[in-house]
Amino acid sequence: MLAGTVLLLALPWNLSAQRFEFGPAVTYSKIGKPPLGSIDAEDPQDNDTLLKGEYGMGLRFTWNTPGYYGHEFGYIRTRAQFETKIRTGDPVTEQTLKDRINIHQASYNFMIYFMPAGERFRPFITGGMQAFQYDKPNVTGFPRPRSRNYGGNYGGGLKVLLFKNALVRLDFRHYIGGKPYDLDTETPFLSGGRIRTLEGSAGFSIAF
Numbered sequence: 739m740l741a742g743t744v745l746l747l748a749l750p751w752n753l754s755a756q757r758f759e760f761g762p763a764v765t766y767s768k769i770g771k772p773p774l775g776s777i778d779a780e781d782p783q784d785n786d787t788l789l790k791g792e793y794g795m796g797l798r799f800t801w802n803t804p805g806y807y808g809h810e811f812g813y814i815r816t817r818a819q820f821e822t823k824i825r826t827g828d829p830v831t832e833q834t835l836k837d838r839i840n841i842h843q844a845s846y847n848f849m850i851y852f853m854p855a856g857e858r859f860r861p862f863i864t865g866g867m868q869a870f871q872y873d874k875p876n877v878t879g880f881p882r883p884r885s886r887n888y889g890g891n892y893g894g895g896l897k898v899l900l901f902k903n904a905l906v907r908l909d910f911r912h913y914i915g916g917k918p919y920d921l922d923t924e925t926p927f928l929s930g931g932r933i934r935t936l937e938g939s940a941g942f943s944i945a946f
């Protein structure tokens with residue numbers, strides 16, 4: 739009888755400590771403006787190519803371990819405006835080519851919470867790693883295939899418990915990764931390097 743009572747008391751604690759969350763998120767990204775290079779074969783200039791972040795959607799899955807920690811896996815697909823300049827003719831005229839591309843992002847993050855599981859408000863900080871895949875733009879003369887780049891990220895956010903099995907969350911992330919496409923540059927040492935992205939998101943998760 740005593741052993742059964744102890745087991746019943748311990749069981750809910752174990753279930754609440756090993757808690758999973760899964761749900762969608764919507765994002766908005768601001769991509770930095772490092773020199774990405776050029777597709778212009780005659781007169782390449784460092785800042786010919788530009789990416790502008792837009793809205794995205796994805797999913798996040800979190801495993802919250804007992805205590806104040808968690809592990810999170812995510813996938814986000816972001817729409818971005820791709821622009822690049824080329825110069826043609828005599829006299830020379832400048833033309834801007836545009837397309838919208840998808841940026842696919844897979845990530846792993848380690849979570850540190852400031853409040854224990856079960857609290858209505860759970861602020862957190864996080865850090866991790868990610869892979870970005872930039873689709874190939876559909877513009878005339880683009881010389882490269884799609885680009886895959888890797889890096890790290892950090893940020894924080896807030897989870898708000900609506901009721902026992904549902905919560906909403908707000909996140910902010912700063913991503914640092916390799917520049918995409920490896921395009922030609924006028925200045926040799928500007929080839930390669932890093933690109934930074936700021937991302938804000940809001941999501942809804944089911945907890946179980």
